Amino acid sequence: MNVGTAHSEVNPNTRVMNSRGMWLSYTLSIGLLHLILLSIPFVSVPVVWTLTNMIHNLCMYLLLHTVKGTPFQTPDQGKARLLTHWEQMDYGVQFTASRKFLTVTPIVLYLLTSFYTKYDRVHFVVNTVSLLTVLIPKLPQLHGVRIFGINKY
Amino acid sequence: MAESPATKEADGEEVCRSLKNGLKPERNGSARSLHRNRKRQNDRRCQADEEEEEEEETTPQHDSLYSRPFTESFEETPMLVAVLTNVGYVILIIFGYLRDLLRHWKIEQRHIAREKEEQKDFVPLYRDFQNFYTRNLYMRIRDNWNRPICSVPGAKMDLMDRTSHDYNWTFEYNGRTMKDVINLGSYNYLGFAENTGPCADSAAQVVRTYGIGVASTRQEIGNLDKHEEMEKQVAKFLGVESAMAFGMGFATNSMNIPALVGKGCLILSDELNHTSLVLGARLSGATIRVFKHNNMQCLEKLLSEAIIYGQPRTHRPWKKILIVVEGIYSMEGSIVRLPEVITLKKRYKAYLYLDEAHSIGALGHRGRGVVDYFDLDPRDVDVLMGTFTKSFGAAGGYIAGKRELIEYLRSHSHSAVYAASMSPPVVEQIITSMKCIMGDDGTSIGCKRLQQLAENTTYFRRRLREMGFIIYGNDDSPVIPMMLYMPAKIGAFGREMLKKNIGVVVVGFPATSLVESRARFCISAAHSKEILDTALSAISEVGDVLQLKYSRRLTQNAPSAHLFAENMFEDIDD
Numbered sequence: 001m002n003v004g005t006a007h008s009e010v011n012p013n014t015r016v017m018n019s020r021g022m023w024l025s026y027t028l029s030i031g032l033l034h035l036i037l038l039s040i041p042f043v044s045v046p047v048v049w050t051l052t053n054m055i056h057n058l059c060m061y062l063l064l065h066t067v068k069g070t071p072f073q074t075p076d077q078g079k080a081r082l083l084t085h086w087e088q089m090d091y092g093v094q095f096t097a098s099r100k101f102l103t104v105t106p107i108v109l110y111l112l113t114s115f116y117t118k119y120d121r122v123h124f125v126v127n128t129v130s131l132l133t134v135l136i137p138k139l140p141q142l143h144g145v146r147i148f149g150i151n152k153y
Numbered sequence: 154m155a156e157s158p159a160t161k162e163a164d165g166e167e168v169c170r171s172l173k174n175g176l177k178p179e180r181n182g183s184a185r186s187l188h189r190n191r192k193r194q195n196d197r198r199c200q201a202d203e204e205e206e207e208e209e210e211t212t213p214q215h216d217s218l219y220s221r222p223f224t225e226s227f228e229e230t231p232m233l234v235a236v237l238t239n240v241g242y243v244i245l246i247i248f249g250y251l252r253d254l255l256r257h258w259k260i261e262q263r264h265i266a267r268e269k270e271e272q273k274d275f276v277p278l279y280r281d282f283q284n285f286y287t288r289n290l291y292m293r294i295r296d297n298w299n300r301p302i303c304s305v306p307g308a309k310m311d312l313m314d315r316t317s318h319d320y321n322w323t324f325e326y327n328g329r330t331m332k333d334v335i336n337l338g339s340y341n342y343l344g345f346a347e348n349t350g351p352c353a354d355s356a357a358q359v360v361r362t363y364g365i366g367v368a369s370t371r372q373e374i375g376n377l378d379k380h381e382e383m384e385k386q387v388a389k390f391l392g393v394e395s396a397m398a399f400g401m402g403f404a405t406n407s408m409n410i411p412a413l414v415g416k417g418c419l420i421l422s423d424e425l426n427h428t429s430l431v432l433g434a435r436l437s438g439a440t441i442r443v444f445k446h447n448n449m450q451c452l453e454k455l456l457s458e459a460i461i462y463g464q465p466r467t468h469r470p471w472k473k474i475l476i477v478v479e480g481i482y483s484m485e486g487s488i489v490r491l492p493e494v495i496t497l498k499k500r501y502k503a504y505l506y507l508d509e510a511h512s513i514g515a516l517g518h519r520g521r522g523v524v525d526y527f528d529l530d531p532r533d534v535d536v537l538m539g540t541f542t543k544s545f546g547a548a549g550g551y552i553a554g555k556r557e558l559i560e561y562l563r564s565h566s567h568s569a570v571y572a573a574s575m576s577p578p579v580v581e582q583i584i585t586s587m588k589c590i591m592g593d594d595g596t597s598i599g600c601k602r603l604q605q606l607a608e609n610t611t612y613f614r615r616r617l618r619e620m621g622f623i624i625y626g627n628d629d630s631p632v633i634p635m636m637l638y639m640p641a642k643i644g645a646f647g648r649e650m651l652k653k654n655i656g657v658v659v660v661g662f663p664a665t666s667l668v669e670s671r672a673r674f675c676i677s678a679a680h681s682k683e684i685l686d687t688a689l690s691a692i693s694e695v696g697d698v699l700q701l702k703y704s705r706r707l708t709q710n711a712p713s714a715h716l717f718a719e720n721m722f723e724d725i726d727d
Contacts, residue, residue, distance in 0.1 A: 007484070008424060008431040008443060012663040019667040021235025028236065029243070071285035072663050075428070081280070 010076045013088050017098040030056055030109065046117035053113040053127050057106060057134040064102070065137040066151060082153065087143055094140040106134045218492040220528045225447075225487050225627045230638065230668055231703055238639045238668045245640060249289030253281070264288070264322045286663070294644030295321040297651075297659055303330055305348045306339040308679035312656065331654065335688055337674045338658035342515040342631050343602045344679030345546030345586045351594065352546065352585040356578040363577035371563070375574035383580045386587050387551050391521060392531040395560075396553035398583075399568040400575045402510060402540035403429040405550030408567035410477075410506070411437040413536065418473040419459055421452060421503070423489075425482050430508060434477065440465070446485070449493045452476070456501045474503035480512030480523035480539075484665060484673070486626020486634050488512070491523055495533045506536040514544025515631050520590045520603045526629070544590075547582040549575050602678040606631060609676045609685060616689050621702035625671070633674040635692075635701075637661075642699050643670050649698070653691040 009015060016022070033055060037048045064086040074080065080088050090096045110131045117123035136142065146152045255261040265288050266279050296317060304311040314329040345352060359379070369375030380398065387396040399405045410433030414420060418439040422430060424446040434441050442459070444451040456474070463470050476498060478489045491507075498505045509522045517525030522539065524531045531537065536554050541547040552562060563569055590599035610631045617624050623636040637643055643661045650657045661670035676685075696702050 007665070008422060008426050008428075010431075012666070016667050019235075020230045021232055021239055021668060024232065025236045025239035025243075067282070069280065069282050071282060072287065073283060075432075081283075 011070060011074045011080050011088060011091070012072075013070045013080065013085065014091050017089055017102070023098075023101055026105070030105075046120065046123060049113040049116040050123050050127055053109055054130050056109060057130040060102075060106065060134050061137070065134075068151070083144070084137075084151075086138060092143065094143070099138070103135070103138050106131055218496065223488075223490070223627070227485070227487075227625050228623045228704060228706070230636075231705065234638050234703055235668050241639050241641060242667070245290055249285060252289060253285075262319070264319075290640065292321050294647070296324075297644060297647035300656065301326075306336055306341060306346050307344065308336060308341075308677060308681070308684055309333045310336045310339075310656065312651075331651075333654070334651070335655040335684055336677075337688060338656055339677070340511065340543040340675055341546070341677040341679060342511075342544045342606055342675070343520070343546075343586075343590065343599075344605075344677050345544065345582075345589075347546070347679075352582050352589070355585045356581045359581040360578045365576055365578065367574045367576060369573065370571060371569045371574045377574070377577060377580070379577055379580045379584075380574060383575075383584050384551075386584055388553060390587050390591060391524075391537055391553050393537060393553045394556040396551050397559050397562055397566075397569070398541075398549055398551040398575060398580075399566075400549050400572055401568075402542050402548075402550035404568050404572060405538060405540070405552060406430050406508065407433040407436060408572070409538075409552055409562060410434055410475075412562060412565045412567065413437075413506075414439045414473055414475050417464065417471065418475065419471045420475050420477055421455055421459075422477040423447070423479065423482075425485060426477060426479060427483070427508065427510070430477055430479070439475075446482070447487055447490055449490055449497065452494070453497055453501075456497060456503060460501055474501070475506055476503050477506045477508070480507060480509035480516070481627075481630050481632055483511050483632050484634060484660065484671075486624075486630045486632040486673075488516070488523060488526070488627040488630055491527050491529060495529060499533075504535040505533075506538065507534045509537065509539040510550075511543055511632060512630075513539040514590060515606060516629065518603070520544075520599065541579075541583050545583050545586040547579045547586065549579060549583070606676065606678040609678065609680055609682075612682070613674070613676050613685055613689070616685075617692070618704070620689075620693050620696065621704045622692075622696060623704045631676040633676065634671040635674065636703065637670050637672055637701060638668060638703070640670065642701065643672075645699055646672055646695060646701070649695045650691065653695070655688055655691055 030052070034048070034052045037043070037051050037055075038045075040048075043051075065084050068084050069078075069081045070088075083092075086099075086102075089099060110127055113127050114124065117127070252261060256263045265284060268275075268278055272278070296315070301313040301315070302310050303313055310333075312331045312334050313326055314331055315324045315326050317324050339346060347353060363377065363379065367375040367377065371380070384396045384398055387398065388394060399408070406427070406429035410420075410430070414437050416438045418437075420434045420437070420439045420441045422434055422441060422443055424443055442455050444455050456476075459471060459474060462468060476494060478491075478494060481488055489507075494505060497503075507523070509524075512526070513522040514520050516523050519525050521531075522537075524534060524537070534554075536552060536558065538550065538552050540550040542549070552559065585594070588594045589596070590603070592599050607629070610629060610633075614624060614628060614633060617633065617635065625634045625636065626632065637646055637659065640661060643659045647657060647659045657672050657674065659670070659672045665671060680688075
């Protein structure tokens with residue numbers, strides 16, 4: 001087990017989202033989450049959709065924008081140690097296919113949630129705030145930016 | 154230093170995706186412009202699936218560049234398997250975090266290095282996340298690697314018996330050995346890893362004459378007459394003017410590429426090049442651009458763009474352009490498309506560095522490597538590099554080429570100036586084994602071994618294909634990667650094979666890409682047909698238990714193929 005013995009990829013983390021079946025697995029897991037939440041008794045459908053949206057955005061924020069570095073040692077002496085997974089994707093090149101997909105999915109989920117909650121005001125506020133927490137870190141202007149020093153080291 | 158990976162990736166990706174002249178790259182990656190007088194060869198299988206996205210690559214037989222059919226296949230991962238592999242990794246990650254939590258709460262034992270209590274407020278010395286993969290995934294299946302061998306690694310070997318009582322964190326040796334384990338992992342292509350026979354005898358004799366160590370570098374007082382003899386032999390073997398040998402194969406690449414190229418030069422290296430080539434390229438300070446694996450269209454695009462646009466900011470012409478490829482890629486089992494690379498190199502006036510670590514001695518009807526395999530002129534390749542570790546049963550590497558190049562390297566290479574020279578018995582092993590392969594020692598052992606290796610390779614590959622496993626690579630390469638895909642199967646396959654007394658090498662993420670973990674078999678001329686048959690039946694059994702037979706192709710000997718006449722489906726358009 002050694003990073004990069006078989007290929008010249010210095011940081012394999014950059015290619016994880018492009019690997020085969022990743023997009024399908026991701027979509028299926030959102031579906032699975034939704035089904036599990038739907039199985040809870042006495043919870044109405046709008047609440048379930050809002051919960052799906054919130055849990056999905058929370059997990060995405062934690063995994064893509066909070067956890068930093070690589071789970072293995074890379075041969076580039078830790079250049080990516082302070083970068084989140086989103087910043088590591090494709091070595092920081094913006095607007096690649098995976099980045100576009102991961103930006104569009106929360107938006108599609110938000111649109112579905114808005115429809116199924118019948119555009120109720122409380123749900124709208126909650127869902128929009130949740131969507132913004134996940135969309136704003138993906139902006140290219142915020143690449144490498146740590147507001148108020150949160151999550152810097 | 155070199156340009157950042159961001160630009161490097163952007164160059165490679167964009168360039169190879171949007172071809173400006175509108176030509177789509179061929180499915181098999183060969184550049185269309187190089188095959189002017191080709192004819193399309195029909196697929197011989199009677200049911201060709203269009204939906205199945207496999208990449209079976211066969212260049213036409215009547216092509217002027219290739220003297221023999223070039224069949225490589227990299228069957229696409231089935232989508233269900235890919236999804237299940239990702240699910241497997243997610244479960245492993247969830248359990249990893251759970252166990253980290255248990256370790257934090259001191260419910261479970263903590264084995265990884267930690268800081269002292271009084272240093273907790275300092276900048277952390279050990280980052281917990283940095284070895285998340287190591288402690289939660291690698292440690293659990295660690296018994297498949299670093300197995301201690303206590304005999305010569307020939308066709309069969311002896312392994313030390315080891316057990317672990319704390320889930321592979323520590324191992325205990327109970328003194329017993331597993332005898333006669335079939336060795337499918339050693340790079341022993343021609344079977345020269347032996348401790349009896351003419352090579353071993355002459356090496357033992359040389360120890361008595363010269364001793365073991367040389368105690369100096371080549372430049373100072375460590376240049377023995379044996380070294381000169383060996384280098385002349387290597388040059389004669391390869392058909393070039395002169396050669397130079399170094400003590401370590403990895404160091405040959407990483408220390409000599411900086412001597413050849415520097416700042417202001419361009420290196421075009423294949424996606425799947427070995428770490429030593431990548432390290433040498435990064436140490437040199439040259440600009441590195443990566444082209445898709447064995448994809449000649451991509452390489453041509455990069456070459457023409459490099460010549461047209463020159464260096465990144467100043468647009469001055471590049472001082473040198475060096476194309477770095479390998480003969481056989483050990484993780485894929487694919488062979489480089491050397492005729493096309495040479496045509497491209499001549500057209501665009503670039504230099505070629507060919508790393509024949511796995512292919513020297515293993516390919517070609519005379520065993521002279523990939524240049525011999527394609528019947529090309531070795532003088533077309535500027536720098537021929539190879540190692541003695543794999544087919545010659547020795548250790549070390551060589552660089553061969555024109556006399557001026559080698560004379561330059563003798564004074565400018567780091568290895569020659571600072572590293573100790575090769576040990577005399579190793580040199581003698583190289584000389585004897587090379588004479589044996591060339592037939593100069595009067596026997597036909599070398600010729601027989603080459604034939605045996607080719608037969609073993611074809612047989613093993615054919616049988617594995619028929620059983621339904623997904624095998625990567627060229628039909629003639631003795632390196633056979635068999636896909637496992639799921640992380641749990643990596644550990645399971647290694648352990649089950651060991652229970653059946655067969656030792657295999659398994660590889661997973663991050664040495665390969667996330668989904669494509671594999672077991673890699675290295676076929677040797679020392680394997681007899683009985684050994685191969687034993688191994689194949691064991692692999693088939695384990696493959697049935699673990700459900701590894703993923704291939705969705707119809708095989709030649711599938712029973713259903715005999716029920717229909719060959720011309721029954723001729724009206725279906727391919």
